[in-house]
């Protein structure tokens with residue numbers, strides 16, 4: 001067996017692993033990268049990239065149907081699902097070279113294409129290679145969680161790993177799960193002409209601010225997505241040769257939905273099986289590998305980044321954590337992961353973006369919470385674009401400290417970055433009120449909301465704040 005002794009061995013060539021490997025190699029550190037399947041991981045092959053490409057196609061179709069408002073004859077688009085699928089895979093292919101073995105080899109990373117498993121605290125075996133690295137970084141990601149629904153084993157169901165392979169449009173897509181993945185894919189398919197039903201045990205986008213999620217709910221219903229909220233799936237059975245019948249228990253009692261395709265999108269499970277983590281003395285549970293704020297596992301030589309450590313499951317988090325583990329590894333600098341600063345976006349239309357606490361989370365943790373809102377309907381650009389459904393909410397604590405921001409807008413994902421920066425740098429309302437956004441942009445809603453804090457002041461300290469504000473900007 002070939003023995004390699006690099007400084008760093010990274011397991012998993014997805015968003016987290018690729019970032020660790022590329023950065024370490026850039027600093028001249030010997031790195032081995034172990035990948036058992038596709039380079040690029042979930043994000044490139046079965047996640048962010050194909051879903052956003054499909055959503056983009058759905059938006060085009062939707063715009064054609066809604067052109068009338070602009071004085072342009074609306075048409076029902078002729079959707080060729082095979083070509084839509086080709087578009088999705090063309091987008092993957094355009095990005096794939098960035099994550100390829102060739103590129104990483106050229107960067108100086110030694111890539112091993114095999115499944116990795118630990119044989120002891122210091123050694124990983126992958127294929128016919130034994131790797132004894134100074135440090136290991138586990139970045140093996142997650143996979144779709146398949147719930148124990150009676151009958152599910154006996155029907156052909158889709159997950160994010162198979163749905164982007166469809167070259168024929170589903171006639172009726174039944175989606176189990178109204179979280180971000182379920183909602184994004186439901187809306188995209190609906191806009192591309194499928195009938196879509198979403199079954200959600202609680203409420204759609206239930207983790208998000210309820211008022212913000214309400215805008216998304218209305219948009220989905222307007223698009224024609226059937227939403228069954230507060231509805232549990234009881235069992236599933238085959239209907240005909242390939243169709244499904246889903247039995248449910250909802251607010252109006254027992255019922256069933258029949259569809260041509262079933263998508264299971266109820267959550268994620270960490271990829272820890274097969275790694276033999278016990279042999280490496282790395283503790284884990286159903287949520288993932290246990291790590292501290294420095295992302296170190298119970299074996300001090302081994303770190304875990306990305307979806308596998310059970311933190312927020314996003315590509316930007318995997319990338320951020322990759323940067324954090326390299327600080328102590330390469331420079332002996334301190335590192336501390338702070339989940340509170342991580343923005344998240346559901347790329348439905350309108351998009352829903354969040355950073356920091358939602359209003360409900362803030363109410364639980366703080367005694368005094370103040371919420372400033374500004375609706376898109378009061379924004380000139382939103383009027384011009386005929387996209388007035390949405391708002392910004394600034395959630396404030398004592399003395400106007402920003403605790404969180406929720407935005408619903410067509411491009412909320414592009415807007416939330418400013419507030420992520422504001423939170424991470426401790427900027428306050430005064431900074432937001434003093435910032436000059438270009439006119440006319442939807443981004444102005446943040447400044448407008450911030451100004452209401454000063455303009456609506458009635459109590460003495462706030463009046464003083466208003467006077468200071470007017471002196472500065474009046």
Ligand SMILES: Cc1cc2nc3c(=O)[nH]c(=O)nc-3n(C[C@H](O)[C@H](O)[C@H](O)COP(=O)(O)OP(=O)(O)OC[C@H]3O[C@@H](n4cnc5c(N)ncnc54)[C@H](O)[C@@H]3O)c2cc1C
Pocket residue numbers: 011012013014015016017034035036037038039040041042043044046047048049051052114115116117139140141142160181271274275305306307308313314315316317318347
């Ligand atoms: C449909 C969908 C849409 C999404 N959209 C977004 C989005 O818009 N924005 C966003 O930020 N996030 C999005 N995500 C989440 C994002 O894809 C993940 O958070 C991200 O890919 C996690 O990166 P990772 O490096 O932890 O794992 P991954 O990217 O999954 O990479 C893990 C890699 O490890 C490999 N591996 C596993 N076990 C082993 C082993 N034993 N040996 C060798 N290799 C192994 C796997 O084959 C895989 O390539 C989406 C996810 C899904 C499913």
